[in-house]
Amino acid sequence: xxKFQLGEFEEIVLLTVAVLDQEAYGFGIKEEIESxxxxxxxxxxxxSALRRMEKKGYLTSQKGxxxxxxxxxxxxxxxxxxxxxxxxxxxKNVRLDLWNAIPKSVSNLSYD
Amino acid sequence: MIKRFADIVFKWYCRKDYYLDIRxxxxxxxxxxxxxxxxxxADLMFLKEILLLFRPSIIQPGLNFxxxxxxxxxxxxxxxxxxxxxxxxxxxxxxxxLGLSIGITSLFFILIFIESEFSYDKHHKDGDRLYxxxxxxxxxGESVTMITSPPGLKGxxxxxxPEIEASTRIVSFLGISKNIMRLGDRAITETRxxxxxxxxxxxxxxxxxxxxxxxxxxxxxxLVLSKTLADKFFDEVDPVGETITIVNDYGTSDYAVTGVYxxxxxxxxxxxxxxxxMNSGQIGRYVVGNDRLVGNNFLFTYxxxxxxxxxxxxxxxxxxxxxNHVESPENAHGYLPVTDIYxxxxxxxxxxxxxxxxxxxxxITIAILILAIACINFANMAAAQxxxxxxxxxxxxxxxxxxxxxxxxxxxxxxxxxxxxxxVSIAAIFLLAPSYSSFTGKEIATMQILEKIGFLVAIxxxxxxxxxxxxxxxxxxxxxxxxxxGRSSNSAGSFIVRKVLVVFQFVVGILLIVGSMTxxxxxxxxxxxxxxxxxxxxxxxxxxxxxxxxxxTKVKSTLLAIPxxxxxxxxxxxxxxxxxxxxxxxxxxxxxSEDGIIIRQNDVDSGLIEVLGIEVVAGRTFDESISGQADxxxxxxxxxxxxxxLTNESILNNDIYTEERDGVVGYNVIGVVSDFHxxxxxxxxxxxxxxxxxxxxxxxxxxxxxxxxYQRTIxxxxxxxxxxxxxxxxxxxxxxxQLMAQYESDQKFAQIINLFTTVALVxxxxxxxxxxxxxxxQSLKEISIRKVLGASMGNIYTSLALKFLLLVGIAAVxxxxxxxxxxTKWLELFAYHINLGVSAAVFPxxxxxxxxxxxxxxxxxxxxxxNPTVILRGD
Numbered sequence: 007x008x009k010f011q012l013g014e015f016e017e018i019v020l021l022t023v024a025v026l027d028q029e030a031y032g033f034g035i036k037e038e039i040e041s042x043x044x045x046x047x048x049x050x051x052x053x054s055a056l057r058r059m060e061k062k063g064y065l066t067s068q069k070g071x072x073x074x075x076x077x078x079x080x081x082x083x084x085x086x087x088x089x090x091x092x093x094x095x096x097x098k099n100v101r102l103d104l105w106n107a108i109p110k111s112v113s114n115l116s117y118d
Numbered sequence: 119m120i121k122r123f124a125d126i127v128f129k130w131y132c133r134k135d136y137y138l139d140i141r142x143x144x145x146x147x148x149x150x151x152x153x154x155x156x157x158x159x160a161d162l163m164f165l166k167e168i169l170l171l172f173r174p175s176i177i178q179p180g181l182n183f184x185x186x187x188x189x190x191x192x193x194x195x196x197x198x199x200x201x202x203x204x205x206x207x208x209x210x211x212x213x214x215x216l217g218l219s220i221g222i223t224s225l226f227f228i229l230i231f232i233e234s235e236f237s238y239d240k241h242h243k244d245g246d247r248l249y250x251x252x253x254x255x256x257x258x259g260e261s262v263t264m265i266t267s268p269p270g271l272k273g274x275x276x277x278x279x280p281e282i283e284a285s286t287r288i289v290s291f292l293g294i295s296k297n298i299m300r301l302g303d304r305a306i307t308e309t310r311x312x313x314x315x316x317x318x319x320x321x322x323x324x325x326x327x328x329x330x331x332x333x334x335x336x337x338x339x340x341l342v343l344s345k346t347l348a349d350k351f352f353d354e355v356d357p358v359g360e361t362i363t364i365v366n367d368y369g370t371s372d373y374a375v376t377g378v379y380x381x382x383x384x385x386x387x388x389x390x391x392x393x394x395x396m397n398s399g400q401i402g403r404y405v406v407g408n409d410r411l412v413g414n415n416f417l418f419t420y421x422x423x424x425x426x427x428x429x430x431x432x433x434x435x436x437x438x439x440x441x442n443h444v445e446s447p448e449n450a451h452g453y454l455p456v457t458d459i460y461x462x463x464x465x466x467x468x469x470x471x472x473x474x475x476x477x478x479x480x481x482i483t484i485a486i487l488i489l490a491i492a493c494i495n496f497a498n499m500a501a502a503q504x505x506x507x508x509x510x511x512x513x514x515x516x517x518x519x520x521x522x523x524x525x526x527x528x529x530x531x532x533x534x535x536x537x538x539x540x541x542v543s544i545a546a547i548f549l550l551a552p553s554y555s556s557f558t559g560k561e562i563a564t565m566q567i568l569e570k571i572g573f574l575v576a577i578x579x580x581x582x583x584x585x586x587x588x589x590x591x592x593x594x595x596x597x598x599x600x601x602x603x604g605r606s607s608n609s610a611g612s613f614i615v616r617k618v619l620v621v622f623q624f625v626v627g628i629l630l631i632v633g634s635m636t637x638x639x640x641x642x643x644x645x646x647x648x649x650x651x652x653x654x655x656x657x658x659x660x661x662x663x664x665x666x667x668x669x670x671t672k673v674k675s676t677l678l679a680i681p682x683x684x685x686x687x688x689x690x691x692x693x694x695x696x697x698x699x700x701x702x703x704x705x706x707x708x709x710x711s712e713d714g715i716i717i718r719q720n721d722v723d724s725g726l727i728e729v730l731g732i733e734v735v736a737g738r739t740f741d742e743s744i745s746g747q748a749d750x751x752x753x754x755x756x757x758x759x760x761x762x763x764l765t766n767e768s769i770l771n772n773d774i775y776t777e778e779r780d781g782v783v784g785y786n787v788i789g790v791v792s793d794f795h796x797x798x799x800x801x802x803x804x805x806x807x808x809x810x811x812x813x814x815x816x817x818x819x820x821x822x823x824x825x826x827x828y829q830r831t832i833x834x835x836x837x838x839x840x841x842x843x844x845x846x847x848x849x850x851x852x853x854x855x856q857l858m859a860q861y862e863s864d865q866k867f868a869q870i871i872n873l874f875t876t877v878a879l880v881x882x883x884x885x886x887x888x889x890x891x892x893x894x895x896q897s898l899k900e901i902s903i904r905k906v907l908g909a910s911m912g913n914i915y916t917s918l919a920l921k922f923l924l925l926v927g928i929a930a931v932x933x934x935x936x937x938x939x940x941x942t943k944w945l946e947l948f949a950y951h952i953n954l955g956v957s958a959a960v961f962p963x964x965x966x967x968x969x970x971x972x973x974x975x976x977x978x979x980x981x982x983x984x985n986p987t988v989i990l991r992g993d
Binding site for chain 1: 136138139140141142143144145146147149166167169170171172173174175176
């Protein structure tokens, strides 16, 4: 039973927001994910994930100051909520359970 | 610019409360790309982000229906089917998209061109109340409209006609003469200079960058520069107060720069490079002290009427008004709206630059025809698909699809094709924009293209509605039992519609070929027609300044000493220039001067007639060794002899008479030369005389050179010139090139016609290809049965080709007479032109027949090789 629905990309985004703490806004999150994961993220995908999770209550947002490199437009900072942390935690535990359930014979497999 | 466009789109679809901060992210992202990439790449990446942002959670709630499942299911199915169909029939899609995009692209460029042609003089404040005063005179029994008027007219009409709010005059530094403008060691040659009354810039609005609009033309010897010209002398600094020396035929004098106006991006029939105050130099002083109301028509008078004045009534009053002050006011005056001058004033002789409204109409017609052909192709081919799509429609109808739904589906499909064509067109427009600019000399900015995108989309929509309506209504009205019963789905009626459409295409094709062949022939005729004088290996060297003109003898002897130079002679007008100087001549002093005929007069050196190689038919030419009244001796052409009502014998060694300042003067005719074309072939040969009066200033020398080593001769000429006049640049033209320049607009016209004829022909062929494919497809069974019964390839080919030849025949009957009438009208613009022969009618038809036969053969070649059993097996 899926209690906290969280896609793979959503999970990455949520984690990154948590990592960035006070500094998590659209472009910053995008840069962070791109530098850590060597994948390119479109603003569309990111923003739609952020808004979706905001609706679900995993995130809250707050308007920040404008800056010159944004042409004076305000940043929208996202912060993870306790509920969002719970979702991450839940997801992590589901995975850990699965990891722990892998039999020795399989987990000993190595490819080098 | 792409970025701006993308932003507008984004702003439109994005949720309002999300826009600002996402836009901020986009900006930051854009700046990051800008660091590493070119602007274009960064713009495109920006566009990509915008496209990827189109998601249910970001778009406005109002647009969400696009993602809703219920309503869109059917839509999705239509789109899926449409794209499957397009994919399955790649040739069909390609041909359609190609045709439509050619049509849309051509239309776009024609429209951009027309738009710019119509933009002339639209910037003046109250431009609808500005008029240029013209003069209607009678010359050699013909009524002639001159765009110039007498110097005293302005003062008179301003005083006597209350409806005239303001008036200003300009004098061109006669378009033919060059002005050398000098500042320090920088010298620039400029032709477009005017003298103007002080209120010039109050009537004609240009943004003033430096100086005072009201006062900058008040003082004598003031000079106002255009921004373009100012930039050549000064680097972005205020030039007011600087002194520029202007050197031209009238002398050398200093002008003080009093202002700069912005001419960039402004189209005007005057198109001045600089404006001097009227009260300057010899001509200026002549104008200021001149109040003649008749004659001396050498300046341009503009009036600004008070609001609500009727221009026609006002202009008709002028002649009567002048009658109060002058005994015989022989000329009437008219007004031409300033906004119409560029396109409607056809006075190229009088130094008028301009477009031609007739060419604009022709271009509009061609644009419409091209789009029409593209639409017809489209409709034809879509209808031709009917047989393939009939089963699908049958199934849809069985499942309860309404006629309306099927119409929507097929309109949607035609829109899909239009959309593809639009994308192709926009790409093509961007690719072709530089060629367009270099061909027309009109810049075309990216922004201008983007501004037109909305318009292109509109064209696309109209196209798809026009082109898609026929097949969609036709297909949706198919009877279910016919379709699924396997009966042929073609009624006779629908086939006739298609035939009419194809005939229309043939008609257009033939018309365009007639047009392009005739223009090509006429231009070829002009280039090869003997002009009555020798124009090859003749150099024209303008005598740019008074300094040179006074030393003419020295110049001539110096140039003649160069090996390779055969002869040198001075002339006031070269054969490529309009002879401004004329006078009324009569055969006997007793005749009244009104009965005289106008003879154009050119003052020349003794050797000029020989240098040009004009044939002498009676008498002799000028000879300096024969002493006597050289200044009263003239050589006339045969047209002058005829116009005076004399013969070569009776005129020789006799006098003809004209009125001069000190009464009637007789000129002794010492020779008659055969008629030569002193004007472009648009015009008949005028009565003409050569004189050798002392004190008349030559404007150029004509240098006859050897055809061999002419480059060495020219560089020797340049060396000598530089040693004689170190401050003046050496300039020269080839006479034959100068002559060809008279036909530049005709040549441009021919090129445009040829280009679009080719486009239209390609479209026609695509159409023929489409229809043949269809016919062949339809007749596959017939062909197979014939083959089974023993018909040869030849028989089948003949029967099919005959069907098409019949259509071409009908088209020929319609189009040939129209083409003949239109082209005869065009040829009448030339006083000397070719006659349209039978070949002008036959060749275009043969070309159309030939090309359609090729297409038919190609199609049939494949159709006839199909094994009959494959086709007949199904029945």
